[in-house]
Amino acid sequence: MGEKIEDVLRGIIAKQAQLDPSAITPESALSELGVTSLDLVEIIMTIEDEYDVTIPVDAVEAWNSYKTVANLVELGHSLGLEGRRSGA
Amino acid sequence: MEHEPVVVTGAGCVSALGHSVEAFWSALQDGRCGLGKLSEPSPSDLKVSIVGAVPAPDPRHMLDARKLPMLDRFSVLAIVAAQQALAQSGLSFENGGHRAGCVVGVGTAGGEAIDELYGKIYLEGAKRANAFTVPRVMPSAPASQISMAYGIRGPVFTVSSACASSNHAIATAVWLLRNSVIDAAIVGGTEAPLTYGILKAWEALRVMAPDTCRPFDRDRKGLVLAEGAGMVVLERADHAKARGAEILAQIAGVGMSADAADLVAPTLEGAANAIRTCLADANLSVDAIDYINAHGTGTVANDITEIKVIKSVFGDEAKRLSISSTKSMHGHALGASGSLELIAVIEAIRRGIVPPTINIEQLDRECDLDVTPGCARARPIRTAISNAFAFGGTNAVVAVKRFDSL
Secondary structure (H helix, E strand, O other): OOOOHHHHHHHHHHHHHOOOHHHOOOOOEOHHHOOOHHHHHHHHHHHHHHHOOOOOOOHHHHHHHOOEHHHHHHHHHHOOOOOOOOOO | OOOOOEEEEEEEEEEOOEOOHHHHHHHHHHOOOOOEEOOOOOOOOOOOOEEEOOOOOOHHHHOOHHHHHHOOHHHHHHHHHHHHHHHHHOOOOOOOOOOEEEEEEEOOOOHHHHHHHHHHHHHOOOOOOOOOHHHHHOOOHHHHHHHHHHOOOOOEEEEOEOEOHHHHHHHHHHHHHHOOOOOEEEEEEEEOOOOHHHHHHHHOOOOEOOOOOOOOEOOOOOEOEEOEEEEEEEEEHHHHHHOOOOOOEEEEEEEEEEOOOOOOOOOHHHHHHHHHHHHHHOOOOHHHOOEEEOOOOOOHHHHHHHHHHHHHHHHHHHHHOEEEOOHHHHOEOHHHHHHHHHHHHHHHHHHOEEOOEOOOOOEOOOOOOOOOEOOOEEOOOOEEEEEEEOOOOEEEEEEEEOHHHO
């Protein structure tokens, strides 16, 4: 069983926003975590690297579409990423 | 044409001479050299051995750590200088910031991020760049970052003319203020050229001194590259007076010209025209000027031409002038030079002290004007000019007047 997408995302967001992962909940608004539009692009590109997938969104579209951590978890589910990355 | 005077109400800088205007001026007044051995980037095969690096602590530590990934070093230095200038001016933009601007002079942009990107994609075969690369590298980044930090919503942009960038930025802002497009602006220049790639490129020009920067010396060997940023708050005088701000000096005039000749060899006519245009703009005759902060890079091409230019513009008055090159202490910070030198001029006028040209052992016989060798000199200064004559033949000169002489 691989890692839950939610946990992987929490780690990626925490690293990008320089926060402790425990400070991040599904309800957290990305802007309230200090994530900027380009941080979000980096987060999406890191997801692409981690799962070897392509997520075809541009910076503005992403910023308008993904407002919360839960939105990104949903994105992960829609791409079928749940459980695809094995835990370290 | 009559216009509202443009005045300076705040100044800030970070340079090889330290992290504040106080540190900067104290070194200039004492004739202390901020140039030293290159340590970062590691010299490896670099021939450059002496640079003007900002001393420890790294100015990055003065900013919110979470903002740093989106800031290249030239933006870091610009924001640190802008913070100081704004704090001194007491200005804030809570009424929307639409009547405020930010104009920043930049010579080369984003050197750190470019080195990082090329290292990653060319050497390490990385598949992608960092998303922050473009916003870090864009020449307008420092101006944008300052506008975002302080809510400046009027004209915000970068001006670039190599080593004259700061003076062109100041000139541009002065025109915006005179024409009442805006009431106040953060204006200056920033440069962070001490990266491996940029140093390598400069080596190829064969203009870098192996020992130190000794403008007007018979044995000068070239310029010393430096990093730094200088920012001032410029305001329309009526705006500054209405809010009771302390006025540090007046920007009396600006003059711009181009050589339209050689990329690196300056012409006498081009530089002279910039000074004459500046004096005409300021409505000043040559006998009103007491001090010239020279471009004074320490290259043979510049120094000898600049002295000839001063003689040709000032005639008999040239002998009466105090002249100095403060680059002998803070180095040549390219696009930031004019802003650092503007601050040197403002402080010189306020304190009645001419900063020296240091490192002169044997004065060049062709530089036979008073270049203030060695030690600062007490002298009341009514009005001064600051010269910038850049590669590419772009020249810009700024005249600064003591405020009580309005």
